[in-house]
Amino acid sequence: MKSSRFDATVLTLCFAFLYIPIIILIVYSFNASKLVTVWGGFSLQWYRTMWSNEGLMDAAWVTARVGVLSATLGTxxxxxxxxxxxxFQKFPGRMLFSGMIYAPLVMPEVITGLxxxxxxxxxxxxRGFWTVIIAHTTFTMCYVAIVVQSRLMTFDRxxxxAALDLGCPPVKTFxxxxxxxxxxxxxxxxxxxFTLSLDDLVIASFNTGPGATTLPIKIYSQVRLGVTPEINAICTILIGFVTIGVIATSIGTKRAELNRIRDEHVALRGTT
Known part of the structure; x- marks a missing residue:
């Protein structure tokens, strides 16, 4: 009993440490005051101001394009x-190949960017738009490889x-x-x-150029001069966007797993 209470207390403190700053940021994005530490009432004015900020919007558009393209190539x-x-369990250079795939997982981002x-x-x-995409693809593909590899390990070959025995070509079978x-x-x-690309600051700062300023770089450059309510507003939108994406992916994965289990049950009933 004491152990369970201790575990619950530690878990609560960890979640509070992680999410209370995010909640504060979201709340103050609706602050009417220009001072981010003084509550001046509820207002949406900073969201309207944010949409009219061409610098932030251009950076957001660059970030979205970089994220989609690099995530697609990395996937x-x-x-x-x-x-x-x-x-292919055995082929020349397999150890070197696997090491190169896993290296960005443990390598500091400064080293990768440099x-x-x-x-x-x-x-x-x-350096510019395409160099950022290449750099992001390089370090995101290893995460995709880990996720897909874990699924392939339990794949029923x-x-x-059966498809190959029935005459289906290998490419079509895939x-x-x-x-x-x-x-x-x-x-x-x-x-x-996509989330890693959206969040990256270090690697992009090494490989960006004129006309390819991403949103994290833009936010960091403005925060160095002082946090403004516009920054809180756009960060709140990013948090909401990522949260919706994670929830949608989780629901889609669960539905796919339920459909797979249902299909297996139907197949088993058909054989009995």
Whole structure:
């Protein structure tokens, strides 16, 4: 009993430490006062001001494009990497390949950003929108590979073998059998990659250029001069957007799992 109370107390303190600052930020985004630490009543004026701030809106648009493109590329490459690691247990350079995939997971973002910067300088590539996408794809694909790999480890390969035995080509088998079954993991990987790209500051700051200022960089540059209610407003929108995405992904994954269990039950009834 004492242990359970202690665990509940520690868990409550941890959640309070994590989420109370976020709640305060959300509450003060509706503050009528210009001072973010003084409550002046409820108001939506900072949301209206935020939409008319061209600098913030341009940065938000760049961030959205970078997030979608880098998450899509990272998901495609991460899925292929996971397939290679799971389906091909022995091939020359497998240890090196797996190490290169997992390295960004433990490598500090400063090192990743600096190494990408040195690469672009060595190749004489001008930094800008596409260099940020390449840098984000590099460090997000490893997270996708981990998520998809965990799903492939429990994948029933007899379904693929049955399709191949019936004359289905390997590529068609992948798109008709394999991909639909691992799709929840692929979607979860895409959402994780998009969230990481949306949140990144360090790597983007090393590899950005003129016309490619992301929202985290814009917010950081403004916060250094003082927090404004506009920053609270746009951060609240980002929190809401990410929360909706996480909830939607969770619901979709649960529904896909329920549909899979239902289909298995139907198949078992058909064989009895």
């Amino acid at each position: 495609a490459l991460g899925t292929l990497a996971a397939l290679s690691l799971v389906r 190494s990408m910067l040195l690469l672009f300088v060595a190749l004489n590539i001008d 007899s379904l693929e073998e 798109f008709k059998i394999t991909l639909p079954l691992i799709l929840p993991a692929v979607i979860a990987g895409w959402m994780l990659a």
